[in-house]
Each structure stands twice: as C-alpha cells, then as structure tokens.
Amino acid sequence: MLRFIFSIAIGSILASCHIKVQQASTTESLNKRLIENYYQIFNTHNWQKMAALYVETPELKDPVYGTKAVKMTQAEIVKKYTELQHLIPDVHDEIVTLYEAGDNVIVEFVSTGTMPDQTKFELPICTIFEIKDGKITKDLTYYDNFESEQQPLNGGLK
Numbered sequence: 001m002l003r004f005i006f007s008i009a010i011g012s013i014l015a016s017c018h019i020k021v022q023q024a025s026t027t028e029s030l031n032k033r034l035i036e037n038y039y040q041i042f043n044t045h046n047w048q049k050m051a052a053l054y055v056e057t058p059e060l061k062d063p064v065y066g067t068k069a070v071k072m073t074q075a076e077i078v079k080k081y082t083e084l085q086h087l088i089p090d091v092h093d094e095i096v097t098l099y100e101a102g103d104n105v106i107v108e109f110v111s112t113g114t115m116p117d118q119t120k121f122e123l124p125i126c127t128i129f130e131i132k133d134g135k136i137t138k139d140l141t142y143y144d145n146f147e148s149e150q151q152p153l154n155g156g157l158k
Contacts, residue, residue: 031131032098035105038129038136043092045085051077054136061138063145069138088113093125105129111143 034053041050051074060077061069072080084091091113099106111123123143130138 030134031103031105031129032100034131034134034136035098035107035129036095039093039095039107039109042081045081045091047078047081047085050081051075054139055132058136059138059140061140061142063141063143069140087116090114096124103131105131 038050038053041053054074054077057071057073058077059069060072061067091111093109093111096108096110098108105128107127107129109125109127111125112121114120125141125143127142128138128140129136130140
C-alpha cells in the first residue's frame with residue numbers, strides 16, 4: 001500500500017513538472033512568433049502595427065539615445081521609425097539568429113538600406129526583447145554606431 005501511495009505521489013509530481021515545462025515551452029513559442037511577426041511588420045514599414053506590439057510605454061535602449069534605456073510611448077515609436085524611413089526609405093532587417101530564454105527573445109540581425117548620399121550600408125545588430133503577457137516591455141538594442149572606420153583593438157597585430 002505504501003508503495004502504491006508513493007508511486008501516485010511521484011507520478012503527480014512528474015506530471016506537474018511536465019505541465020510546467022509544456023507551459024514554458026508554449027510561452028516561448030508565442031514570444032518567438034511575436035518577434036518574428038515584429039520583423040515582418042518592420043520590413044513592410046507599418047509603424048502603427050509594429051508599435052501596437054509594445055506595451056503603452058516600453059523601455060527602449062538604442063545607442064542613438066546614449067547608454068541608458070528610455071521610456072517611449074507607442075506614438076513616439078511610430079514617430080521614430082517614420083523618421084528612419086524618411087532617412088532610409090529601403091531600410092530592411094534580416095534575422096540571422098533568434099534565441100529564446102523565458103520572457104526574453106534575443107535577435108541577431110542585419111539591417112540594410114541606402115543612406116541619403118546613396119551609400120549602401122549593412123549593419124549587424126543585436127536586440128534583447130522582454131515580453132510580458134504577449135506585449136514587448138523592453139527593446140534593448142546594441143550596435144556599433146561609430147561613423148568612421150575603427151582600428152582593431154590589438155592595433156592590427158596578428
């Protein structure tokens with residue numbers, strides 16, 4: 001009898017662990033799809049629809065704004081990307097790799113386009129998105145925003 005009760009207790013524990021793992025996996029899948037959708041919308045330049053994927057005032061970090069995250073409203077996000085599109089009408093992002101970790105989705109991507117002086121660019125970028133209840137709460141973006149060629153840290157020595 002004791003063995004039977006023990007078996008039921010262990011079975012219940014294992015079943016509950018499986019359900020929690022399944023729920024986490026489903027959430028991660030939803031987060032991944034949200035971010036894949038984000039980049040599809042970005043590439044159509046539908047800034048209103050893209051901004052609607054965020055909470056009303058998410059935190060955004062972008063080297064353009066310095067080293068600290070700033071709060072922006074959805075309307076400010078639309079304005080930011082509308083201005084980007086005016087500057088670079090053919091801006092396009094291509095996902096290289098997408099990683100999921102709980103409420104976070106980390107995306108390595110390459111942004112391309114043509115600058116006003118007709119110079120083509122290709123910029124590798126990494127963004128960490130935090131997602132809560134199906135909405136983006138943080139968008140932390142990292143890239144090299146220096147305008148001139150950089151010297152290697154080791155002075156070019158091999």
